[in-house]
Amino acid sequence: MPSNSIAALILAAGKGTRMKSSLPKVMHQVANRTLLGHVIGTAESLNSDRVVVVVGPGMDNVAAEAAPHTTVTQAQQNGTADAVKPARDALTGLGAGTVLILYGDTPFIRPETLQAMLERRADGAGIVVLGFQPDNPGEYGRLIVSEDGGLDAIVEYREANEAQRAVTLCNSGVLAVDLEKLFGWIDQVTNDNAKGEFYLTDIVAIARTEGVIAAVIEADESELLGVNSRADLAGAESYWQRERRSIMMANGVTLIDPETVYFAADTNVAPDVRIGPNVVFGPNVTIERNVEIKAFCHIEGATIGAGAIIGPFARLRPGAVLEQGVHIGNFVEVKNSHIGEGAKANHFTYLGDSTVGAKTNIGAGTITCNYDGFFKHRTIIGANAFIGSNTALVAPVTVGDGAIVGAGSVVTREVSKNALVVARGRQEEREGWAQEFRVEQQTKKDQLSKSKG
Ligand code: UD1
Numbered sequence: 359m360p361s362n363s364i365a366a367l368i369l370a371a372g373k374g375t376r377m378k379s380s381l382p383k384v385m386h387q388v389a390n391r392t393l394l395g396h397v398i399g400t401a402e403s404l405n406s407d408r409v410v411v412v413v414g415p416g417m418d419n420v421a422a423e424a425a426p427h428t429t430v431t432q433a434q435q436n437g438t439a440d441a442v443k444p445a446r447d448a449l450t451g452l453g454a455g456t457v458l459i460l461y462g463d464t465p466f467i468r469p470e471t472l473q474a475m476l477e478r479r480a481d482g483a484g485i486v487v488l489g490f491q492p493d494n495p496g497e498y499g500r501l502i503v504s505e506d507g508g509l510d511a512i513v514e515y516r517e518a519n520e521a522q523r524a525v526t527l528c529n530s531g532v533l534a535v536d537l538e539k540l541f542g543w544i545d546q547v548t549n550d551n552a553k554g555e556f557y558l559t560d561i562v563a564i565a566r567t568e569g570v571i572a573a574v575i576e577a578d579e580s581e582l583l584g585v586n587s588r589a590d591l592a593g594a595e596s597y598w599q600r601e602r603r604s605i606m607m608a609n610g611v612t613l614i615d616p617e618t619v620y621f622a623a624d625t626n627v628a629p630d631v632r633i634g635p636n637v638v639f640g641p642n643v644t645i646e647r648n649v650e651i652k653a654f655c656h657i658e659g660a661t662i663g664a665g666a667i668i669g670p671f672a673r674l675r676p677g678a679v680l681e682q683g684v685h686i687g688n689f690v691e692v693k694n695s696h697i698g699e700g701a702k703a704n705h706f707t708y709l710g711d712s713t714v715g716a717k718t719n720i721g722a723g724t725i726t727c728n729y730d731g732f733f734k735h736r737t738i739i740g741a742n743a744f745i746g747s748n749t750a751l752v753a754p755v756t757v758g759d760g761a762i763v764g765a766g767s768v769v770t771r772e773v774s775k776n777a778l779v780v781a782r783g784r785q786e787e788r789e790g791w792a793q794e795f796r797v798e799q800q801t802k803k804d805q806l807s808k809s810k811g
């Protein structure tokens with residue numbers, strides 16, 4: 359049995375009424391990841407042996423988001439200590455170790471901060487509390503520290519006297535607690551207080567009566583940013599984006615105008631990628647080295663190979679896989695398509711459910727007609743092919759390697775390797791016809807106006 363297990367217990371039973379939403383608060387997103395997803399990600403990054411999420415009744419969507427981790431239900435919101443109780447069974451069998459108690463609506467605590475709490479635990483503290491000194495201490499619980507620097511108690515604002523309220527060191531709510539002792543302490547918590555709730559914070563004073571050491575680790579207020587309203591959510595998004603832009607640049611990514619680039623939590627960008635202004639990333643994007651993304655692109659679910667040039671004004675949608683050196687130009691949309699090395703689609707094109715071979719050139723205005731109103735069909739284009747401008751490829755259809763399709767074609771049948779296909783009305787010419795037509799029409803018009811006048 360491991361002697362230093364780590365469990366993460368994430369409290370997420372609150373509905374978050376101030377969000378005015380049919381979604382539970384922790385299901386709202388920052389950087390395309392739910393608040394809960396951010397907290398779970400942090401817990402996972404610490405190699406937690408177990409992650410347990412406490413939800414309210416009927417929060418099946420939260421349980422689904424937490425999967426494969428365990429979810430337990432708090433029947434009624436009777437306070438933060440009460441919220442820990444339903445996790446008792448889910449946290450047994452881990453032996454000695456630490457429970458990190460986290461909050462589903464506080465997504466930005468750094469793993470390093472939690473690591474520091476775990477180290478303080480290893481140094482002999484039975485409880486480690488994450489404290490902070492907010493600009494406005496407001497109604498946060500206050501951390502009452504003794505002369506030797508140890509923590510004596512957490513006093514909730516409503517229960518605090520004037521001297522205690524004057525303390526500026528506040529409780530973030532986050533705790534690292536001795537796993538084998540937690541529930542024994544929780545059982546001793548009563549609801550004999552101003553709110554009539556079971557306060558998790560009471561376990562500090564209870565542990566102290568047993569001679570257990572309690573300690574404080576301090577974090578910056580920005581890490582403890584919590585989300586209670588839509589305005590908080592927008593603030594959280596801008597905080598997250600600001601941090602991520604700095605990390606990207608520190609990792610060797612050029613952002614020409616950082617403030618205007620929006621990443622998703624999982625956007626993966628290699629060094630020496632250049633990203634222009636006003637580029638937005640949705641989930642699941644990987645970009646290899648030396649790619650250039652020009653201004654005003656929207657990119658999600660895409661893999662972009664080294665040296666590719668994208669945009670300006672390009673849209674890459676889920677399933678877009680671009681090999682090395684691909685060029686995707688302005689007003690080109692690519693969805694569920696594999697574009698081979700060095701292939702180009704530079705202007706006004708839709709490539710959906712397609713395969714394009716290496717070095718093929720897709721002319722301006724080419725459309726893969728992939729949908730018949732019921733089903734999607736694939737377009738397969740070989741290598742070194744040339745698709746003339748304004749071609750409609752009516753899928754399912756195949757164009758062989760090296761084939762040339764004349765501009766303006768509507769391609770409905772297979773095009774063989776190295777063939778030329780022109781699938782449009784043949785050009786017809788009548789010499790002098792236009793001039794004769796003009797003379798005839800003008801004569802008619804003149805006669806009409808004479809007879810009226
Ligand atoms: C709590 C702390 C306070 C601290 C503050 C930091 C207690 C008693 N007080 O106060 O010292 O300064 O957080 O923000 O812990 N929750 C449940 N079930 C419940 C009650 C709460 O899951 O029955 C969850 C909520 O969804 C929320 C979190 O626990 O995510 C904190 O609860 P909240 O009621 O906001 O605690 P505070 O009164 O703010």
Ligand code: CA
Nearest residue numbers: 463531584586
């Ligand atoms: Ca709160």
